[in-house]
Amino acid sequence: MAGSRLEKVGTIFTRATGLMQAKAVTWEDRPVWYDVYAAFPPKEEPRFDRPAPDMKIKQIFYEDDKIRAIFHRNNKQIGTGNLLSSHPSLTQRFIETYKKVSQQYKGEADEKQIYVEAIDVLNRERSNREEAVATEEVSLSLAFKKAQSKQEKTGLSIKDIFKD
Amino acid sequence: MFLRHLSIKFLSPISRRLSDSAVVLEAKTGTYANAFKKFEDLNKPTSEESEPFVSLLKNSKFIDLGDPEGKVVTGKIFHTVDDDLYIDFGWKFHCVCPRPIKNASNYVRGTKVRLRIKELELSTKFLGFEKDLTLLEADCQLLGLVQERSK
Amino acid sequence: MLKIKNILTLTEKCAPTIRLLSSAVPQPSESTTQIETAQIPSDLQQEVLKHPDYFQVHNLFTVKDLFDARIHYGHKEGSLDPKMLPYIYGSRLGHTIFDLDKTAEYLRRALNVAAHIAYRDGVILFLLRGAQNSHLVERYAKECGEFAHTRFWRGGIFTNSEKQFGAVTRLPDLCIFVNTLNTVLTQHTAVRDAAKMGIATIGIVDSNCNPNLLTYLVPGNDDSPVAVEMYCKLFKEAILRGKAKRKEHLEI
Numbered sequence: 001m002a003g004s005r006l007e008k009v010g011t012i013f014t015r016a017t018g019l020m021q022a023k024a025v026t027w028e029d030r031p032v033w034y035d036v037y038a039a040f041p042p043k044e045e046p047r048f049d050r051p052a053p054d055m056k057i058k059q060i061f062y063e064d065d066k067i068r069a070i071f072h073r074n075n076k077q078i079g080t081g082n083l084l085s086s087h088p089s090l091t092q093r094f095i096e097t098y099k100k101v102s103q104q105y106k107g108e109a110d111e112k113q114i115y116v117e118a119i120d121v122l123n124r125e126r127s128n129r130e131e132a133v134a135t136e137e138v139s140l141s142l143a144f145k146k147a148q149s150k151q152e153k154t155g156l157s158i159k160d161i162f163k164d
Numbered sequence: 165m166f167l168r169h170l171s172i173k174f175l176s177p178i179s180r181r182l183s184d185s186a187v188v189l190e191a192k193t194g195t196y197a198n199a200f201k202k203f204e205d206l207n208k209p210t211s212e213e214s215e216p217f218v219s220l221l222k223n224s225k226f227i228d229l230g231d232p233e234g235k236v237v238t239g240k241i242f243h244t245v246d247d248d249l250y251i252d253f254g255w256k257f258h259c260v261c262p263r264p265i266k267n268a269s270n271y272v273r274g275t276k277v278r279l280r281i282k283e284l285e286l287s288t289k290f291l292g293f294e295k296d297l298t299l300l301e302a303d304c305q306l307l308g309l310v311q312e313r314s315k
Numbered sequence: 316m317l318k319i320k321n322i323l324t325l326t327e328k329c330a331p332t333i334r335l336l337s338s339a340v341p342q343p344s345e346s347t348t349q350i351e352t353a354q355i356p357s358d359l360q361q362e363v364l365k366h367p368d369y370f371q372v373h374n375l376f377t378v379k380d381l382f383d384a385r386i387h388y389g390h391k392e393g394s395l396d397p398k399m400l401p402y403i404y405g406s407r408l409g410h411t412i413f414d415l416d417k418t419a420e421y422l423r424r425a426l427n428v429a430a431h432i433a434y435r436d437g438v439i440l441f442l443l444r445g446a447q448n449s450h451l452v453e454r455y456a457k458e459c460g461e462f463a464h465t466r467f468w469r470g471g472i473f474t475n476s477e478k479q480f481g482a483v484t485r486l487p488d489l490c491i492f493v494n495t496l497n498t499v500l501t502q503h504t505a506v507r508d509a510a511k512m513g514i515a516t517i518g519i520v521d522s523n524c525n526p527n528l529l530t531y532l533v534p535g536n537d538d539s540p541v542a543v544e545m546y547c548k549l550f551k552e553a554i555l556r557g558k559a560k561r562k563e564h565l566e567i
Binding site: 060062064065068069072076078079080081082083084085089091092 | 221222223225226227228229230231234235236237238253254255278310
Binding site: 003006012016039040042050 | 403436
């Protein structure tokens with residue numbers, strides 16, 4: 001079967017078409033991918049000499065990066081991050097509080113002021129959370145009893161579900 | 165679906181008479197399976213709406229790292245070779261660290277560890293090449309095991 | 316003219332030097348004694364081609380799935396190939412990030428093509444260089460009943476196949492490169508050879524790769540094992556869908 005091994009000339013599609021026009025390859029013997037290529041051509045032609053586009057790479061920076069920089073500059077130890085979790089990290093929470101605090105001041109306050117306030121808010125939140133956890137642990141047995149009583153009240157029986 | 169329920173209901177008295185245990189079992193699992201299917205979709209999130217890439221990136225932990233040098237992250241050991249530990253911490257590459265002397269036997273496959281990132285990709289330009297050569301690895305310092313918080 | 320005669324003898328002959336994993340063909344002798352395999356009527360074939368997404372590949376994944384599989388991570392700016400610039404979203408402190416919206420579009424196109432070629436009973440070859448993920452790719456290729464070559468690539472496998480294998484060979488109709496660079500970070504010889512022999516190629520191109528000779532390219536990360544697994548899973552699913560449809564249409 002005839003073939004054209006000139007990978008630097010045109011694309012595989014143009015060469016296959018050329019071979020068929022020159023009757024070197026019959027329509028029945030066309031490549032398996034020929035129809036698929038004709039129906040779904042690629043976005044860019046796979047030419048060997050396709051030039052590199054004249055564009056510059058964009059640097060990714062966000063507004064939040066400024067706040068992040070302040071936070072990281074002032075606190076070297078921010079605890080362990082986890083790239084794989086979806087739980088918001090300390091830095092992300094700081095950025096949110098910072099934004100909220102600056103909105104409250106409506107742009108009148110100094111950067112340092114907002115930062116100090118945001119740190120305060122975070123510390124308060126953390127102490128609240130620790131308290132909540134502590135109280136939770138103490139009343140575990142109470143919670144269990146509560147859950148039990150709730151269950152009886154709703155009166156949902158498993159048999160009903162399966163009865164359809 | 166409704167007709168099937170009916171047919172199964174008709175089946176059950178017949179099967180009891182026939183005392184064909186296999187048919188009875190099938191009828192029973194049929195009703196259970198139907199019930200399961202009914203409530204299966206309750207907790208499934210609607211996956212049609214997917215966040216656009218731009219917002220996914222903005223809120224990603226990778227951007228959150230800021231300047232990665234010096235940051236502490238958690239990783240998991242996925243392979244060990246003698247005294248080398250291959251640790252994956254959620255980035256494109258893994259990092260390889262030597263086994264520490266303290267608690268050496270605790271570092272096995274699956275252990276969670278803490279790392280300080282020195283460099284995310286070990287790649288640099290070599291003389292005579294236009295593009296730099298990459299080692300396909302990150303460079304981190306092993307800090308220790310992750311302390312399990314008792315909840 | 317070079318119709319397939321015997322896939323199995325091919326694999327037996329090259330087993331010691333090249334591991335061309337064959338599909339799990341249960342009765343190889345049956346399928347290979349016939350020269351003409353069953354054909355789907357051409358009007359049905361045309362109809363299948365007209366549909367923009369006959370095999371429903373667009374719902375095989377979401378952008379979030381790609382994000383979680385770390386497909387948007389690229390190499391450092393220093394190793395960037397300027398031809399890859401259109402697919403890069405930007406650079407974060409020197410690390411390139413792919414634009415996953417574009418990647419999703421290219422990936423859907425590639426999956427569609429793979430499914431169509433599987434529908435037309437094409438031979439698909441998965442290629443990868445890199446010991447870490449070699450076993451993964453071979454396993455997925457086996458599961459979808461296609462071929463994989465993840466070992467050292469001898470020069471004349473495509474271009475001198477009759478001498479290499481010592482028998483008439485049918486070359487693959489589609490090559491899927493899970494990464495296009497070999498272990499010394501130069502382009503895989505098979506990319507150029509497939510273009511020479513007129514074989515369609517789908518390739519995952521990272522930010523340090525040259526995308527020019529690939530028919531259908533998919534810009535994305537090719538280094539993390541999670542990413543490689545994601546690609547393999549998606550291509551396997553698309554190929555299996557294509558084959559299932561083929562089976563369905565042959566029985567009509």
